[in-house]
Amino acid sequence: MRPSISQRVRSVIEIQSLTKRFGDTVVVDDISLTVDEGTISVFVGTSGAGKSTLLRMINRLIEPTSGRVLIDGQDTMAIPEDDLRHRIGYVIQGYGLFPHRTVSENIATVPRLLGWDKKRIAARVEELLDLFQLDSGEFARKYPHELSGGQQQRVGVARALAAKPALLLMDEPFGALDPVIRHKAQDDLLAIQRRLGTTIMLVTHDMDEAFHLGDKIAVMDQARLLQYATPAELLTRPAEEFVEKLVGTAERPFRLLALGKVREAVEPGAATGKPVSASATLREALSQLLWMGREKLPVVDADGTPLGRISIGGILAHGRQPA
C-alpha cells in the first residue's frame, strides 16, 4: 500500500550553539533555536547576516565550526552527509534544475538516488505534478528551459518534496519571481505546507514574505540571532532597535492587522453592504471598509451564515500598540 500524500511527516529541529567561522570572520555566531514540527520558520536579515550559512549547516553543505543540529533528537553529524541530504528537501534561488533532464526526471532525482522502484517513482512524480498544478501530459517531458519562471519554481519545490522529506530548507525560493507570481507562489506553498505538514525553514530578505509565511520569524544581523518569535511578538515586543527598524515602524500597525482575522473582531449587531468573510484578515476588512466608505459591514462565515458585523473602530483597536 502506497502512503497517501496527506500522511504527516514532520520533524522537530533543534539548533544548539551553532557557530561558523571562515578564518577570522564569524559568519554565524552561537545560534540556538528550536523549530517546532509542522511549522514554517522564516530567517530574515540584511545580506551577509549569515542566514544562508545557517541554513546550509542544517544539511551540512557547510560544516559547522562548533555546535550541533538535532533532527528529531538525532545529531546530524551522526548521519552520513548524503543520507542526511536525501532526507532534507532543499530549494535555492534559481532552483538549479538539471538542464539535461526533463521535468519528471528532475522530480525523480532523490527517489532514484534512494533506489525506489520505477512504478513507485512514476506514481510519486504524477502525484507531485498534480499537487503543483502542472498538467503531466503537457509538462512531464519538457526540459527546464522550456518552462516559465513560475513553472520552474514549482518544479524546484516538487523535486525537493519528492522523497517526502520531513524538513524542507528554502533559500530565497521566490527571489527570482516577479511580484505578481511571487504572491501566488507563496500562497501555494502555504497551502501545500498546511496539507503535508512539512517542517520548513526559509531564508528571505523580504519582510512581507516573512510575515506572510512565517509561523515564527528569526531576525539575524551580523552573524547573530537578534530575536526568534511569532510575527505578532516581533511587532509588539521587538527585542532590539534593529528588529524594530527592520520590521518597519510605518508598516507596523498594518502588519499587525494582517495577522488578525475578522473572526476575532466580530461585534454583535447587523450592518448593510457587501459582507466580509470571517476568515479574511483584519487588514483586508479595513481596506474594504475604507474603499466602500462604510463604518460597518456585515460578517459571514464560509457558508454564508451571518455572524455579526465589523466596524472601523473595532479594527483600529487591534492595530494599536499594546500597553
Add this chain to the structure above:
Amino acid sequence: MNAISPHTSAPRTASAGAAVSLDRLGSVVAVLIGVALFVAPFVTYRANRIVAGEARMVLDALPMTLAIGVMAAALGVALVSVTIRQPIIRLVAAALGLAVIFVAVGRAPAFLTPPGNTFARISPAFGFWLLTLAFALLVADSITRLRLGPFARLGAFAVAAAALALLLVSGAWDGLSLLKEYATRADSFWREARQHVFLALGSLAAAALVGLPLGMVCYRVPRVKAAILQILNIIQTIPSIALFGLLMVPLSILSAKVPLAASLGIHGIGAAPAFVALFLYSLLPVVANTVVGLEQVPASVIDAARGMGLSTRQRLWQVELPLAFPIILTGIRIVLVQNLGLATVAALIGGGGFGTFVFQGIGQTAIDLVLLGAIPTVALSFMAAVILDAAIDLAKGPVRD
C-alpha cells in the same frame, strides 16, 4: 543577496593542508628534477652529425665544480618547489635554475670534445630537457598564480628573451650541435626566417584587409553571414597540404596562360599557393570574430548612440568598432599563431620558411636540422601569443573579469 557559491568551503582545505601536506605540483616538479639528475643523461655525445650518440650524465658531462653547482642548484629548486608556496619565491628559484643549466650546458662541448676534433657533436639530452621542463612548469605556474598584468607579462618575457639573446650572441652555446648546424647555414637561416615571417604576416595582413570589411558586411546582412561563414568553415577544415595542392593547379594554369602573373612571381609551385592558402585559412577567424565582436555590443549602447544622433557611420567608427576591437584582436591572435605554425608546411611545395630545415632534417634524419627549423617556429609563435595576449588585455581596458 544570498550568493550561492560551491567554493565557500575551499579556503578550509587550503589552510588546513598548508602545515602538513606537501605541495602536489611542487612534488611532481621535484620528482622530474630527481629523474633528470640521477637517471637521465644531461648531454649526448656523437662522433659526427649523423651517427647515434652516447649518453653523458651530469657528473660526466661537466667539469667537477660546475657539475656539483648544477646539482646543487637543481636540488635547491626541488626543495623550494616542495616546501615553499609563495609564487614569487618559486619564480625566482626556477628562473635561477634555468639560468644555471642554460649556461652550464654551453660548457659541456669544450669539456667533452677532444682537442682539435671538429666533427664531434654535443647536444642537450633528455635530462637537460627534463630539467628545463620542470623549471619551466614552475615558472609557468608561478606566473599564472601571480596574475601579472599585461605590462608585467611583457616585461618578464622581454627579460627572458634578452637573456636568451645574450647567451646566443655571447657565443656561450657555439659549441653545441644546434649552433654548429646554424653556423653552416647562417645565410639560408635568415633568408628562410624572412620568408617564414613574410608568409605568416603577409597573409594575415591581406586577410585583415579583406576580412574586416567582410565581417562588417556579414554583421549587417545575416544571409550573407550564414553563407560566408559556412564556406570559410569548410575551407578551414581542409588540411593544409591538401589545400596547397588544390591551389597549385589553378595557379600553375594561371602562370602558364598569363605571362604577367608569371613575371609577378605567381607560380603553381612555391610561395604563391602557400600564401593564398594561409590567406584563406586566416579569413575565418578574422571574419567570425569581427561579426561576434560587433554583435556583442550591447543593444542599449547602440540605442543610446542613436538617441544622441550619431549617424550609422559614426556609430560604426565611434561605438561599435572600438567595443568590438578586443574580440577582433583575439581573432588576429588566433590567425597569427596558426599561420606561423602552418607556414612550416609551405616548404613542402617549395614555399620556403623554417619548414625547409624541418623537412630537410627529416630527410637526413638529422635532429639538429629539424630543431633548427622547429625551435625558431615555436619561439615565434610563443612570442606572438605573449605579445597579442597582452595587447588583448590592454584593449579590454582596466576592467578585469
Add this chain to the structure above:
Amino acid sequence: MSAGPILWRLAALVLLVVFITKPELFAPLFEPLTINNAPAIYNQGSLLSLTLAHLGTVFSAALASAIIAVTLGIFVTRPSGLEFLPLSRSLVNIGQTFPPIAVLAIAVPLVGFGEKPTLIALFLYGLLPIFENTLSGLTQVSPLTLEAAKGMGMSLRRRLMEVELPLALPVILAGIRLSVVISLGTATIGSTVAAKGLGEVIIAGLQSNNMAFILQGGLVVALLAVLTSDALMAVERFAARKLGQSPS
C-alpha cells in the same frame, strides 16, 4: 536542417566513395594535367587502402587522446587535482603554439620513421583541444545546478557521471572534432615520414611533378576532412538535443 545541405553531403560522400574505389573512371578528367604521358591516376597503391590506413591512424590516435585528455580534465577539476588547474590552462595555451609539424618532426629522430612518429604526434597534439574543451565544459556547469545536486545528496561520483559530464558532453565532443580535424591534416604530412596515408598521393605528385596526383590527393583529403568534421558536428548536435539543450 533543410534537404539541400543533406543532398550536398550525400553527393560528396558518393563522389568520395566512388573515387577511392574506382579512381580509373575519372582518368579522363585528370589527363590534361599530366605531362610526358605520366599516369593520370595514382598507381602506387590503392586509394581505398590508403584512405582506410589514414582514418585508422587518425581515429586510434584520437581515441587515445580523448581517453587521456578527458581523464586529465576530470582530474584537474576535482578537489584533489585543483592545484594543477591554473598550470594546466597555461600549458594548453603554450602547447598550442607548437605547430603539429614540429611535434611530428621531433618525434622522428626519437622513434624512427613510419607510423610511430605520426601516431605520437597526433596523440600529443590531439590532447590539447580535447583537454581544453573538457576543462571549459566541466567548469561552465552552472554552480546552481551543482549546488542543487549536492544539496539533494548526490555523491561526488554521481554528480560527475550524471550531472557534470552529461552537461559538458557537447563541448567535449566539439574538442574531439577539432582534434580529429587537426589530426587528419597532420596525418597527411605524416606521409613525409613514411606513414601510410593519403599524403602519399600528394607527396608522390610533388616529387614527380605530376599535377594530376596532387589534385586528386588534395581532393580526396579535403573531402574526407570536410565530411568527417560534418559527421562529428552532427553527433554534437544530436548530443545537445538529447541533453535538452537548444542547439546553438
